[in-house]
Amino acid sequence: MNSEVRPWGNYTNILDEDNCKVKKIKINPDQRPSLQYHNQRSEHWIIVQGTGLATVGTEDIKVEAGDHIFVPKLTKHRIKNIGNDTLTFIEVQCGTYFGEDDIVRLDDDYGRSDV
Numbered sequence: 001m002n003s004e005v006r007p008w009g010n011y012t013n014i015l016d017e018d019n020c021k022v023k024k025i026k027i028n029p030d031q032r033p034s035l036q037y038h039n040q041r042s043e044h045w046i047i048v049q050g051t052g053l054a055t056v057g058t059e060d061i062k063v064e065a066g067d068h069i070f071v072p073k074l075t076k077h078r079i080k081n082i083g084n085d086t087l088t089f090i091e092v093q094c095g096t097y098f099g100e101d102d103i104v105r106l107d108d109d110y111g112r113s114d115v
Contacts, residue, residue: 021098027087032080034108043093045069048088
C-alpha cells in the first residue's frame, strides 16, 4: 500500500487491480479536493469518519459516517470536510482505467485546474 500527500489531505491505495481500485481518503478540516470528473471510471464513496458536503452533478449532499455516495463516470464531483475532525472515506473505483491522468479538474482551490 502506498500513500500520497495532497494539499487537502492524503490517500492510501488499498487495492489496485485491472477492474477496480480502492483508496482510503482523508480530508483535513475545511479542505476539499478539486471539482472534477472522470472519463473512464465511476466511484463509490463510503464515509467512515467525519462530516462532509458532497457535490455530485448539481446536487449537494451532507454526509457522515455510514453514508454511501455513487458518482457515475463523466459526472462532476467533489467533497468538502465541513467538520472539525478528519473526513475519512473509502473510495471504490470501477471502470477500465484508474490513472491519475483521468482526473479532469474543473475548479481547484490549489491552482491545479485543467480547464
